[in-house]
Amino acid sequence: xxxxxxxxxxxxxxxxxxxxxxxxxxxxxxxxxxGLVVTPPDADEGNVFRLIYIHVPSAWLAYLxxxxxxxxxxxxxxxxxxxxDRLAAASAEVGVIFIFLTLVVGSIWAKPTWGTWWTxxxxxxxxxVLFLVYVGYLAVRRLPDSPGRRARWxxxxxxxxxxxxxxxxxxxxxxxxxxxxxxxxxxAPRMAASMASTLVVGVIAxxxxxxxxxxxxxxxGRLEERLLAEALSPRLEVAPSEQAVPPEEVAxxx
Amino acid sequence: xxxxxxxxxxxAKDLRIEVxxxxxxxxxxxxxxxxxxxxxxxxxxxxxxxxxxxxxxLWLAVLFASILSFRRAxxxxxxxxxxxxxxxxxxxxxxxxxxxxVAVLAQLLVFEAAVLLLVTGLxxxxxxASPLTLAAxxxxxxxxxxxxxxxxxxxxxxxxxxxxxFPLLVLPLTTPALIAGxxxxxxxxxxxxxSAGGWLGLLLAFDVVxxxxxxxxxxxxxxx
Numbered sequence: 114x115x116x117x118x119x120x121x122x123x124x125x126x127x128x129x130x131x132x133x134x135x136x137x138x139x140x141x142x143x144x145x146x147x148g149l150v151v152t153p154p155d156a157d158e159g160n161v162f163r164l165i166y167i168h169v170p171s172a173w174l175a176y177l178x179x180x181x182x183x184x185x186x187x188x189x190x191x192x193x194x195x196x197x198d199r200l201a202a203a204s205a206e207v208g209v210i211f212i213f214l215t216l217v218v219g220s221i222w223a224k225p226t227w228g229t230w231w232t233x234x235x236x237x238x239x240x241x242v243l244f245l246v247y248v249g250y251l252a253v254r255r256l257p258d259s260p261g262r263r264a265r266w267x268x269x270x271x272x273x274x275x276x277x278x279x280x281x282x283x284x285x286x287x288x289x290x291x292x293x294x295x296x297x298x299x300x301a302p303r304m305a306a307s308m309a310s311t312l313v314v315g316v317i318a319x320x321x322x323x324x325x326x327x328x329x330x331x332x333x334g335r336l337e338e339r340l341l342a343e344a345l346s347p348r349l350e351v352a353p354s355e356q357a358v359p360p361e362e363v364a365x366x367x
Numbered sequence: 368x369x370x371x372x373x374x375x376x377x378x379a380k381d382l383r384i385e386v387x388x389x390x391x392x393x394x395x396x397x398x399x400x401x402x403x404x405x406x407x408x409x410x411x412x413x414x415x416x417x418x419x420x421x422x423x424x425l426w427l428a429v430l431f432a433s434i435l436s437f438r439r440a441x442x443x444x445x446x447x448x449x450x451x452x453x454x455x456x457x458x459x460x461x462x463x464x465x466x467x468x469v470a471v472l473a474q475l476l477v478f479e480a481a482v483l484l485l486v487t488g489l490x491x492x493x494x495x496a497s498p499l500t501l502a503a504x505x506x507x508x509x510x511x512x513x514x515x516x517x518x519x520x521x522x523x524x525x526x527x528x529x530x531x532x533f534p535l536l537v538l539p540l541t542t543p544a545l546i547a548g549x550x551x552x553x554x555x556x557x558x559x560x561x562s563a564g565g566w567l568g569l570l571l572a573f574d575v576v577x578x579x580x581x582x583x584x585x586x587x588x589x590x591x
Contacts, residue, residue: 190584190587242539242542245535245538245539246536246539246540248535249532249535249536249539250536252531252532252535252536253522253532253536256525256532258525265587265588265590266522266588268584268587269518269584269587269588270536272580272584273518273540273577273580273584274540276576276580277540277543277576277577280543280569280572280573280576281539281542281543283543283569283572284542284543284546284547284569284573285542285546287546287547287550287565287566287569288546288550
């Protein structure tokens with residue numbers, strides 16, 4: 114846990130942030146070039162298949178972020194250290210954006226290939242339920258409350274939501290299987306090597322993007338807190354450890 | 368005093384309040400009846416359609432109305448500093464969660480029996496075919512709902528959470544209870560109650576996960 118905090122501290126520093134930004138930008142650019150130029154169009158689906166290079170990485174990113182929310186929620190309840198709460202909040206926000214992106218991109222992909230914007234496939238349904246659960250999680254986070262109480266509530270919801278997911282998924286799988294076999298995408302066997310490796314590059318790029326966005330969100334959160342503290346007591350001394358940005362810059366951005 | 372006895376005391380206290388106030392009977396049941404009437408009106412008088420959708424409508428009415436009961440579970444604690452009294456009481460925090468859940472479960476079961484009668488009358492659902500499966504589906508489904516209600520009902524104590532956020536949080540989390548409850552009820556209505564074992568197992572798993580999670584983390588929510 115100490116090691117994890119040290120890594121977080123390194124990534125949170127401005128240099129770490131810049132490195133992450135460069136890695137994420139390079140990775141996303143590489144995914145775009147590989148996905149749009151290098152890989153061939155799919156034999157059956159044509160160019161629309163290229164959506165997979167965004168769809169799968171954003172789904173991966175969303176699930177990763179909710180796993181991080183769960184881990185941070187447990188850690189927060191054990192240690193009661195605010196940084197884990199902040200990390201859970203940042204991760205949940207990024208996750209909700211990308212799970213929404215997954216649903217939208219999936220819909221756009223489904224229309225030409227399956228002929229419909231939406232099917233009640235188990236994976237789609239679970240993803241939609243998950244999206245709503247974490248929208249609720251973020252709504253609780255926005256409630257005006259004491260920071261400690263909000264953090265505890267958020268942690269509990271982050272845990273309960275995550276342990277609920279397998280049961281939601283199982284129930285939806287069984288619910289579908291009574292009508293027809295679940296329409297699982299059988300992409301892996303007919304995938305060319307260039308497609309598979311592009312997908313891997315996409316997943317790695319989105320993981321860096323995730324880390325960058327979370328670190329950025331953490332910094333915005335710190336600035337918000339400082340702004341609030343300064344607004345409440347204008348002459349409050351700023352702690353030396355928090356001096357990442359000069360106060361006038363904060364004022365200009367605020 | 369062990370955990371079971373402490374939980375029993377909390378449950379008895381809540382049920383006593385309920386018996387004297389009659390909130391479930393006076394407000395929740397009429398609300399469920401209104402919802403069922405609205406479902407009927409929106410679907411039209413087609414007998415076969417109503418019969419086919421009846422299990423789903425039944426569980427939706429239960430789910431919507433149970434949200435009112437969940438809020439109610441902590442409403443009385445907000446008055447006269449009752450919650451502080453509960454916090455100061457020399458009992459396990461998990462007992463508060465379990466006791467409230469038992470009280471909510473008891474209320475839900477009474478209320479569901481009434482809703483079942485309503486649905487039988489309004490939608491022509493036949494219920495006599497597999498009474499055991501039907502009872503099991505409602506007991507197991509309601510236990511999971513009661514655990515969610517006992518945990519998140521505390522959140523509804525804050526006025527701004529009460530309106531939209533509470534249902535937004537509770538409804539997606541209870542998806543498994545809705546799906547498995549509807550499926551088990553349909554099978555029971557069709558007289559194939561014996562084949563509902565999988566769905567009842569799913570409800571049981573849902574109960575176990577939520578009761579375990581609630582027992583473990585509820586103390587954190589009461590820490591003030």
